Amino acid sequence: MPRNGRRRTHNKKAIAIQAMMDLESTMLGNQDTTILNSASSLxxxxxxxxxxxxxxxxGLTICRKCKKALIPGRxxxxxxxxxxxxxxxxxxxxVRTLGPSFGRD
Ligand SMILES: [Zn+2]
Structure with missing residues (x-):
């Protein structure tokens, strides 16, 4: 693979954030517990x-202890x-507490 000197280190984090957002939307639109849990560990x-x-x-969060996707009501x-x-x-x-400043940044 040729390296053409394009600096990509800056982009790596942005790609990672994008991947996380994609995984989150997958989780929100999915009912399969296996998919949910593997997405949360990812x-x-x-x-x-x-x-x-x-x-x-x-709309969703991940349990820090058992690493499972937490869907309210489920x-x-x-x-x-x-x-x-x-x-x-x-x-x-x-129990996890979020806030009080959540959603502001
Ligand atoms: Zn848990």
């Missing part, structure tokens, strides 16, 4: 590799309390 892996920290809440419970979101995982019972 998102975590991409995020770790490129140092991308997700901010905000896009395997997680979502509570809103004083501008922060509390998401509890029904698989391992861990």
């Amino acid at each position: 998102i975590l892996r991409i995020g770790k590799k490129h140092g991308i920290r997700k901010s905000g809440y896009l 395997n997680s419970r979502l509570r809103i309390r004083s501008k922060s979101l509390k998401i509890s995982c029904s698989e391992c019972m861990s």
Whole structure:
């Protein structure tokens, strides 16, 4: 493979972010638990590799403990309390709090 000197290091992170967004939309449009869980582990892996920290809440989240995709009403419970979101995982019972500044950056 010839290397034509095009600098792409700058683009790598952007591609990774795009890939994460694509995975997220796949997850939102998918009901298959196997796909959901493999997509969530991919998102975590991409995020770790490129140092991308997700901010905000896009309708789904990933349990930090059991690494499963949390869909409200399916395997997680979502509570809103004083501008922060509390998401509890029904698989391992861990609770994650988002906010209060989510959605602002
Ligand atoms: Zn969990």
